[in-house]
Amino acid sequence: xxxxxxxxxxxxxxxxxxxITCSHNNIATNDYITWYQQFPSQGPRFIIQGxxxxxxxxxxxxxxxxxxxxxxxxxxxxxxxxxxxxxxxxVPTGGGNKLTFGTGTQLKVEL
Amino acid sequence: xxxxxxxxxYLVTQMGNDKSIKCEQNLGHDTMYWYKxxxxxxxxxxxxxxxxxxxxxxxxxxxxxxKSPDKAHLNLHINSLELGDSAVYFCASSTSGYTxxxxxxxGTRLTVL
Numbered sequence: 001x002x003x004x005x006x007x008x009x010x011x012x013x014x015x016x017x018x019x020i021t022c023s024h025n026n027i028a029t030n031d032y033i034t035w036y037q038q039f040p041s042q043g044p045r046f047i048i049q050g051x052x053x054x055x056x057x058x059x060x061x062x063x064x065x066x067x068x069x070x071x072x073x074x075x076x077x078x079x080x081x082x083x084x085x086x087x088x089x090x091v092p093t094g095g096g097n098k099l100t101f102g103t104g105t106q107l108k109v110e111l
Numbered sequence: 112x113x114x115x116x117x118x119x120x121y122l123v124t125q126m127g128n129d130k131s132i133k134c135e136q137n138l139g140h141d142t143m144y145w146y147k148x149x150x151x152x153x154x155x156x157x158x159x160x161x162x163x164x165x166x167x168x169x170x171x172x173x174x175x176x177x178k179s180p181d182k183a184h185l186n187l188h189i190n191s192l193e194l195g196d197s198a199v200y201f202c203a204s205s206t207s208g209y210t211x212x213x214x215x216x217x218g219t220r221l222t223v224l
Binding site: 032034036038041042043044045046049085087091093101102103104 | 115146151152153154155201203208210212213214215216217218
């Protein structure tokens with residue numbers, strides 16, 4: 001399965017745009033890219049998923065270049081409540097028994 | 112309304128004991144999962160299960176076994192608990208496959224003494 005690499009941590013201030021990049025060099029043709037958010041003492045929560053180009057929802061945007069070897073989660077105008085761990089996940093459509101979220105990126109938003 | 116619930120929230124037990132964690136989802140989903148999150152925050156899938164197929168991560172010791180009395184429940188049984196089993200265990204569910212959004216429970220923090 002495709003292994004993902006993300007920065008361990010990022011700091012930002014309220015109102016700024018935050019971009020978190022994930023590398024997945026050995027992504028397979030049928031794999032999707034999914035991002036989850038996790039607050040302390042809670043389970044992960046789905047943010048966004050995409051296959052190629054750009055996906056946008058009410059929470060975030062996901063940018064995927066043509067080679068799909070990386071992806072960038074973009075959070076517009078973050079607030080203190082966006083402080084959380086963000087996981088990039090490559091999900092095989094055919095299933096997989098080694099699904100791992102990886103270390104995630106700890107985003108800290110300050111005033 | 113709680114979508115995915117787990118009990119207990121905290122579980123403290125001695126090495127060698129057998130314990131169970133219960134999971135229930137009221138979303139009508141076909142697939143349920145168990146994940147383990149260790150102290151380094153790695154979140155790794157242990158099992159995925161729908162009413163037709165159980166997929167086991169081969170790295171999971173056979174002391175761990177999922178039990179599904181019906182589509183809405185997937186309980187996790189752990190035999191002969193070891194210190195290394197201490198972690199937070201999350202249950203999740205999705206409509207069908209991995210690419211569908213997974214909804215996670217609040218987690219069960221297991222501490223083995």
